[in-house]
Amino acid sequence: MKLQHYLGGLEGLPEPLEMEKRVFVEDWEKRIFGIHVAMMGLSKHLGTALPEYPIDGVPTAFQDEWTWADLRTGAEAMNPFDYFKFRYYEKWLGGITQFFIDKGYVTEEELTAKVGGLTPATGTPEAAIDDQVIAYLRLGDSPRRDVAHPNFPVGSAVRIANPAADAHSRLPGYLRGRTGTVERVFEGDYAYFTHTGDGIGEPMPIYIVEFQPTDIWGPRAEAGPEKLYAELFEAYLAPIEEKS
Structure with missing residues (x-):
């Protein structure tokens, strides 16, 4: 595991680590957490998960797999200096954003243009998507x-x-x-x-x-x-x- 992602057991750190005890420091962090949960609930691997979900019938534009492993991979790909500079959910935001760019859902130019005023999506059958995410929250996906x-x-x-x-x-x-x-x-x-x-x-x-x-x-x-x-x-x- 790369150095910045597992400090346990290391010696000689320059100063004591400050552990933030609040789950969310700012309101926007709750939205990032919600985006991650929604992506997990709409992940394409759930069609063969335990339990199986009718994921292919959910009218979502999200057509990829997303798990905790993907989230961690995004954080571990960060430059170590950036990793220590940003807070917990800022790292999440960076990993999720890079995933959307790499998969072609959005471009860097589109993100820049939307800063300061996001426009809600229109024409999306939100009820079916909400039902799938809620089912995932209730039943999960067992790795056993x-x-x-x-x-x-x-x-x-x-x-x-x-x-x-x-x-x-x-x-x-x-x-x-x-x-x-x-x-x-x-x-x-x-x-x-x-x-x-x-x-x-x-x-x-x-x-x-x-x-x-x-x-x-x-x-x-x-x-x-x-x-x-x-x-x-x-x-x-x-x-x-x-x-x-």
């Missing part, structure tokens, strides 16, 4: 596709993989190459809604892996009984080979 088929039982010693970086990852960078112990296996095989290029996408088990702080930070780890736990897809785990 089967019962678990784990290759690593509870208690297994594992080494965390170090796959080549791609557009998006769910692997915390500071865990790469570290060793831990499987503490729990979740009950199902879970898909990720997109293929990240570093191993996840198809249904697979998910584990909670326990790490000793000294195995991550060495002698600089704080003293005490603390342990670190991470939820990891099976593609990020490898067995520890015993020395002969």
